[in-house]
Amino acid sequence: MEPKVRLGISSCLLGHKVRYDGGHKLDRYIANTLSEYVEFVPVCPEVECGFPIPRETLRLVGDPEAPKLVTTRSGQDFTDRMARWAGRRVTELEGEGLCGYIFKSGSPSSGMQGVKIYDANGIPSNRGVGMFAMAFMEHFPLLPVEQESRLHDPRLRENFIERVFAYQRWRGLLDERKSRGKLVDFHTRHKLQILSHSPKVHQAMGRLVARAAEVPLPEVYKQYQELFLKALSLVATVKKHASVLMHMMGYFKKQITSDEKQELLEIIERYRKEYVPLVVPVTLMKHYVRKYDQPYLKVQHYLTPHPAELQLRNHV
Numbered sequence: 001m002e003p004k005v006r007l008g009i010s011s012c013l014l015g016h017k018v019r020y021d022g023g024h025k026l027d028r029y030i031a032n033t034l035s036e037y038v039e040f041v042p043v044c045p046e047v048e049c050g051f052p053i054p055r056e057t058l059r060l061v062g063d064p065e066a067p068k069l070v071t072t073r074s075g076q077d078f079t080d081r082m083a084r085w086a087g088r089r090v091t092e093l094e095g096e097g098l099c100g101y102i103f104k105s106g107s108p109s110s111g112m113q114g115v116k117i118y119d120a121n122g123i124p125s126n127r128g129v130g131m132f133a134m135a136f137m138e139h140f141p142l143l144p145v146e147q148e149s150r151l152h153d154p155r156l157r158e159n160f161i162e163r164v165f166a167y168q169r170w171r172g173l174l175d176e177r178k179s180r181g182k183l184v185d186f187h188t189r190h191k192l193q194i195l196s197h198s199p200k201v202h203q204a205m206g207r208l209v210a211r212a213a214e215v216p217l218p219e220v221y222k223q224y225q226e227l228f229l230k231a232l233s234l235v236a237t238v239k240k241h242a243s244v245l246m247h248m249m250g251y252f253k254k255q256i257t258s259d260e261k262q263e264l265l266e267i268i269e270r271y272r273k274e275y276v277p278l279v280v281p282v283t284l285m286k287h288y289v290r291k292y293d294q295p296y297l298k299v300q301h302y303l304t305p306h307p308a309e310l311q312l313r314n315h316v
Helices: 028-036 079-096 131-139 154-173 180-197 201-208 215-235 240-254 258-272 279-292
Strands: 005-010 038-043 058-061 068-069 099-102 115-119 124-128 145-147
Touching: 005 079, 005 154, 028 038, 028 201, 028 258, 038 079, 068 131, 131 145, 154 180, 154 215, 180 201, 180 215, 180 240, 201 215, 240 258, 240 279
Parallel strands: 005 038, 005 099, 058 115, 099 145
Antiparallel strands: 058 068, 115 124
């Protein structure tokens, strides 16, 4: 068995009683379902920074680009204290082998976006980023990140988890001795997955791989990583998936019967009209890949980008 993907996460989302009132914010999907396939590294910035339980609540005030972290009643300023701790903690997390992070939405320390920030008149706007979340994202700019509230959207949930598992495979490649052949093989296996997210970036990656012999190997890996993670950060659409499925049909044109071709076309069209979820045409496609032993499609991560048990492609 492959090792579980490692994700950083706000402790309260796992049911840890670390919030200001001694409570938690257990997310049952994360704690009960995703945890079967993921090993979590819990972090609570406020507790780890030394604040007690229970404690006075905190909020962000001032400039959204450089906010202050202050207590809501007494007005104590803990900005420097949190900044020093966050700097140390993100450095420590380098050794955890993380493939992503799930933040607690709305938190002045852990909110990824849309955190309330108060101006000089005490009027809030949803323009803030939690202090630890900001430090983390600046330190790990390529790492997939999300906050639990956005994971309630099926498409955003699928996109995040797909990115996490892709990042794990990329880390696996980086752990091996670098070679152009290994990079070409990695790209070959991910071509259709990349195409489903961004045909434009897919073209740029193809050009990069094609001229890999002309560029120093470390630079090729660096550029490829940036393009790969950029492509997957773009949420795949129904239109792009339908295009990829039609592209895959071309590999069977000399093998499938006219009835089988018609069935595939009908199922893809039903998916395009959002009558059926993506899992339906993909399952049929996987059937023909096995039936006709199609070598190129057999290795495509597009067909199995994440564990089927998570049912991420079952939504319409």
